[in-house]
Amino acid sequence: MKVLVFHIGDDRYGLPLRQVRRVLPLLQLKGIPLAPDSVAGLMNLHGAPVPVVDLARLGGGAPARQHFDTRIVLVDYTAPGGALHALGLMAERVQGVQEVPEHGLAPSGVQAAHFLGRVAGDAHGMVQLVEVDALLPADLRARLFPAEATAE
Numbered sequence: 810m811k812v813l814v815f816h817i818g819d820d821r822y823g824l825p826l827r828q829v830r831r832v833l834p835l836l837q838l839k840g841i842p843l844a845p846d847s848v849a850g851l852m853n854l855h856g857a858p859v860p861v862v863d864l865a866r867l868g869g870g871a872p873a874r875q876h877f878d879t880r881i882v883l884v885d886y887t888a889p890g891g892a893l894h895a896l897g898l899m900a901e902r903v904q905g906v907q908e909v910p911e912h913g914l915a916p917s918g919v920q921a922a923h924f925l926g927r928v929a930g931d932a933h934g935m936v937q938l939v940e941v942d943a944l945l946p947a948d949l950r951a952r953l954f955p956a957e958a959t960a961e
Contacts, residue, residue: 810914813882814907814936815900817868821936822925826906828941830883830895835875845949849873849899852881859883860953861897867924867944873901887942894954896944909936 812823813832838850838861847866851858861881865873873879880903886896914927923946926938945953 810909810911811906812909812936812938814904815864815880815882816902816904817865818870821904821934822864822939823907823909823936824882824884824898824900824939824941828884830885832903833881833883833897835879835899836881845952846872847949848953849897852897854883854895857895859895859897861899862944862949862953863899864939865899865901873899876902878902878904884941886944888950888954892954896941896953898944907931907936909938914938 811826813826813829814821814823816822833852836852838852839858840850841848844850847862849861849863849866852861853859863873865871879899879901882898882900882903884896884898886894888894909929909931913929916927924940924943926940928935928937
């Protein structure tokens, strides 16, 4: 499986490439007053507003540092009802694409953040998968995609 590797703090994580639309440079985001801490803002994608969440904040850490290799990863997020949404993820130290063999992935053995999946080791340490469709807790999803929340 191909994954896009990035960091949260010192730890490496991977997003399944099949869910990544594109990787963008760190763009100017529109701030959203009173938004949850994990919401970095809104980006303009060809005239359409797309919410951007900070993966470091979502994981309980400090805000993502704006390094030269901090990126916004545009992903396809599928909500529980099946609706597909564009979602921006602010990710630190994006390293690029890496092949992670399916047979090398194992459960982490630790029930931590709801969006963290299996892990694999390599010469650089461990990389843990981020489950895109499990990223947003219900309350945050309702705030980012309010039209969907009222349709349920």
